[in-house]
Each structure stands twice: as structure tokens, then as C-alpha cells.
Amino acid sequence: MNAAGALPGSVLVMGAGSIGCYVGGCLAAAGVPVTLVGRPRVLDAVAQHGLTLTDLEGNARKVEAGAMQLAQAVPVGATPSIVLLCVKSGATAEAAAELGAALPAGTVVLSLQNGISNAAVASKAAPGLKVLPSMVPYNIAELAPGAFHRGTTGRLMSVEHAALKPWLATFEKAGVPLDLLADLRAVQWGKLLINLNNPVNALSGLPLREELLQHGYRRCFAALMEEAIGVLVAAGIEPAQVTAVPAQRLPTVLRLPNWLFRIVAARMLKIDAKARSSMADDLALGRRTEVDALCGEVVRLAQAHGRAAPRNAKMVELLDGEWPKPPQQLSPDAMCRALGI
Numbered sequence: 001m002n003a004a005g006a007l008p009g010s011v012l013v014m015g016a017g018s019i020g021c022y023v024g025g026c027l028a029a030a031g032v033p034v035t036l037v038g039r040p041r042v043l044d045a046v047a048q049h050g051l052t053l054t055d056l057e058g059n060a061r062k063v064e065a066g067a068m069q070l071a072q073a074v075p076v077g078a079t080p081s082i083v084l085l086c087v088k089s090g091a092t093a094e095a096a097a098e099l100g101a102a103l104p105a106g107t108v109v110l111s112l113q114n115g116i117s118n119a120a121v122a123s124k125a126a127p128g129l130k131v132l133p134s135m136v137p138y139n140i141a142e143l144a145p146g147a148f149h150r151g152t153t154g155r156l157m158s159v160e161h162a163a164l165k166p167w168l169a170t171f172e173k174a175g176v177p178l179d180l181l182a183d184l185r186a187v188q189w190g191k192l193l194i195n196l197n198n199p200v201n202a203l204s205g206l207p208l209r210e211e212l213l214q215h216g217y218r219r220c221f222a223a224l225m226e227e228a229i230g231v232l233v234a235a236g237i238e239p240a241q242v243t244a245v246p247a248q249r250l251p252t253v254l255r256l257p258n259w260l261f262r263i264v265a266a267r268m269l270k271i272d273a274k275a276r277s278s279m280a281d282d283l284a285l286g287r288r289t290e291v292d293a294l295c296g297e298v299v300r301l302a303q304a305h306g307r308a309a310p311r312n313a314k315m316v317e318l319l320d321g322e323w324p325k326p327p328q329q330l331s332p333d334a335m336c337r338a339l340g341i
């Protein structure tokens with residue numbers, strides 16, 4: 001609902017997975033007409049069970065399947081007010097091309113995706129659409145068919161655009177508050193630094209909290225982050241602070257012994273036991289991960305500035321090197337050895 005109490009329009013979610021079902025579901029629960037475009041695996045579950053949306057604050061919402069439109073492709077003649085692009089990075093170009101072919105020119109698309117380049121990739125595939133880089137700060141896990149859980153906190157971010165202003169009150173009321181910034185690049189890099197834990201988490205095979213409580217895995221995360229921060233300095237990019245601890249201090253905090261880390265990083269550990277990284281979900285489903293959009297982006301930025309980022313490159317190799325063969329889970333010691341720590 002906007003300030004005048006009216007709904008600002010309809011929303012189309014492109015890629016109904018963890019983020020799409022959670023954010024789209026919250027908006028539907030607030031009365032927004034929502035279309036979920038996704039795959040049969042997810043849509044059949046939503047059709048059967050509706051959506052159950054829970055969070056670490058203990059809230060639980062139910063959205064009946066009939067309250068949303070479910071579609072395996074962008075419906076012909078669709079004219080959503082805004083689109084939430086929620087596919088994984090590897091699927092961005094194809095999904096954007098589908099949107100571009102079906103929607104009116106100028107439709108505003110929020111790229112609710114990790115990494116740096118998804119909005120640019122989508123714009124290239126669908127030049128008629130207005131794609132805005134956006135950022136999802138929290139973790140969403142699919143706990144059961146149709147059941148999505150927000151395991152951490154934060155506010156969505158996107159780029160200032162007149163079409164989004166009328167939506168702010170609705171997103172707030174729906175429990176998925178959205179902030180608009182003039183430029184999202186610093187925030188995207190700040191988030192990417194934190195996301196460097198995703199490949200560590202995926203290869204650990206553990207829930208996020210359990211993984212972060214293992215000193216060896218934290219050393220790996222710290223090493224990847226430190227290397228990336230060095231590359232950002234060389235590139236003249238100052239990452240925004242997206243967590244309680246500034247990114248530059250995080251490697252030191254991560255290397256603390258467990259007993260001290262539990263105290264110093266108490267806020268960071270406010271992740272409930274169910275939360276996993278979405279990269280871990282990809283491995284569980286036998287899908288290719290987004291490691292190239294995270295560690296690979298660090299490697300490319302390093303190369304563009306005459307440097308190397310061997311640890312991030314190694315992470316790409318560990319996860320992607322033998323694709324489609326699934327990567328091996330690694331113990332903390334084995335991962336440290338692989339990264340040369």
C-alpha cells in the first residue's frame with residue numbers, strides 16, 4: 001500500500017526460487033497481485049501447499065496458492081508494474097531475454113541477485129527493459145516444498161528510480177523493506193565480500209552457523225576476503241559496510257579463536273541453525289553454482305588491474321573445475337591446504 005492507501009500495481013517474479021518465493025510471497029500476503037514464473041519443481045509445490053513464509057523473528061505467514069498466479073513462462077500480454085528478477089547468475093541472460101520478448105519496453109526490473117554484473121547481463125539480453133541492480137542482504141532457505149525461511153536480517157536495496165518510490169510503503173508493510181540508493185556498486189562489492197563465504201559453506205556441507213563456528217573454514221573465508229579487499233584497493237573501489245563489522249576488519253575477526261569469535265561476532269552469528277547458503281542448495285540439487293559470479297568476479301577485477309587472485313581462482317576451480325561432476329566436500333584442513341593457507 002502506498003501513502004494514499006492504494007496498491008501501486010502488480011509484480012512479476014522471474015525465477016520463483018528461494019528469493020522469488022519469499023519476497024514475492026510477502027508482497028502477495030500484503031495484497032499485491034503477484035505472478036510467480038518458475039519451474040514445475042517449485043510451482044507444483046506452491047500449487048499444492050501454498051507458500052509458508054517464516055523468519056528468525058518467529059513470524060509465520062501463509063499465502064494460499066489461489067492468491068497468486070503461477071506460470072512456467074511469462075504470461076502473454078503481462079504488464080506488471082515491476083519485475084523481480086530472481087534467477088541464479090547463470091540463468092540471467094536467458095530469463096532476461098524471455099522478459100524482454102514478452103513485456104512492454106521500459107518495464108522496470110529489479111535484479112535481486114548476488115554478484116556485480118547481473119543487471120548489466122540482463123540489460124544486454126533485454127535492452128528494452130529498465131534493469132536496476134539490487135541487493136538482497138538476508139538468507140532465505142527452502143525448508144520444505146512451499147516453505148521458505150528468512151534466517152538473517154536486513155533491508156533490500158535498489159537504485160533510485162521514479163517507478164520504485166510508490167512501492168516503498170508496500171515493501172515496508174509486506175516485511176521486505178526496500179531502500180533506494182543513487183549508486184549500488186559499493187554495496188554490491190560489500191555484499192560480494194560477505195558472499196565469499198558461500199563457496200566455503202557449499203564445500204563444507206554444513207549449515208551456515210555450524211560452518212562459521214569452525215576455525216579452519218573461517219580462515220579460508222578470511223583469506224578469500226583479504227585477497228578480494230586487496231584487489232578492490234588496487235581498483236580504487238571502496239566496498240560499503242553491509243555487516244555489523246566493517247569488511248576490512250572482518251578477516252581479523254574471522255581468525256579469532258572460537259571462544260573469542262563467539263563473543264566478538266555474536267551479531268554475525270545471529271543466524272538460525274536452519275540457514276544454508278544458496279550455493280549449498282545448488283550443490284544439493286546438482287546445479288552449477290554461482291561461484292564464477294563471486295570469486296570469478298574478483299579474479300577478473302584482479303586481472304583488469306594487472307594482479308592475480310589465486311585463492312579466489314582456486315575456489316572457482318574447486319567448485320566448477322569438473323562440472324558437471326559434483327565437487328568433493330572438504331574438511332577445514334583440506335580446504336586450507338587447497339587454498340595454500
Ligand SMILES: NC(=O)c1ccc[n+]([C@@H]2O[C@H](COP(=O)([O-])OP(=O)(O)OC[C@H]3O[C@@H](n4cnc5c(N)ncnc54)[C@H](OP(=O)(O)O)[C@@H]3O)[C@@H](O)[C@H]2O)c1
Pocket residue numbers: 014015016017018019020037038039042072086087088089091094095098112113114115136137138139140141277278287290
Ligand atoms: N537464497 C538466498 O539466501 C540468497 C540471498 C541473497 C541473494 N541471493 C541471490 O538471489 C538470486 C536468486 O537466488 P535463489 O537462492 O532464490 O535461487 P533459486 O532458489 O535457484 O531460484 C531461482 C529459480 O529460478 C528458476 N529459473 C531459472 N531460469 C528460469 C526461467 N527462465 N524461467 C523461470 N524460472 C527460471 C530456477 O530453476 P532451475 O534452476 O531449475 O533452472 C530456480 O527454481 C541469486 O543471484 C542468489 O545469489 C540468494
